[in-house]
Amino acid sequence: MRKFSYLTPRSLDEAISLMESYGERARYVAGGTDVLVKIKEGKLRPEYLVSLRRIPSMDRIWCEQGPSGELRIGALATHRALECSATIRWHYPILHDPVSNIGSVQISNVATIGGNLVNSVSSAD
Numbered sequence: 001m002r003k004f005s006y007l008t009p010r011s012l013d014e015a016i017s018l019m020e021s022y023g024e025r026a027r028y029v030a031g032g033t034d035v036l037v038k039i040k041e042g043k044l045r046p047e048y049l050v051s052l053r054r055i056p057s058m059d060r061i062w063c064e065q066g067p068s069g070e071l072r073i074g075a076l077a078t079h080r081a082l083e084c085s086a087t088i089r090w091h092y093p094i095l096h097d098p099v100s101n102i103g104s105v106q107i108s109n110v111a112t113i114g115g116n117l118v119n120s121v122s123s124a125d
Helices: 011-024 035-039 081-084 087-090 093-099 113-119
Strands: 006-008 024-028 048-051 061-063 072-074
Touching: 011 048, 011 093, 024 035, 061 087, 072 087, 081 087, 081 093, 087 093
Parallel strands: 006 048, 024 048
Antiparallel strands: 061 072
């Protein structure tokens, strides 16, 4: 596997700035379940991985206050966090039931909602 630098910004602005600096030589990573496999297979060859893990609040799951009561899921929320969320279990069972059947516990503990959306992996739909 090719070597890369692992960068850990502490804010969204810092993460964006790093990507602007490194451009195509960098990739965002959160759980890394798909990105690291692609690197090992030689399908991706980034010089830098910009981790989003230490950016506060990106893993939150909450309902908006007020009449809309919209469900909000941060891009870094893991499948396991969705499965264990009381908010989702009680108010959105149609979402809770399928998410509890996604992958092994090891994968669901690190795989993120945002990562699945960005990678467009049909098996994760």
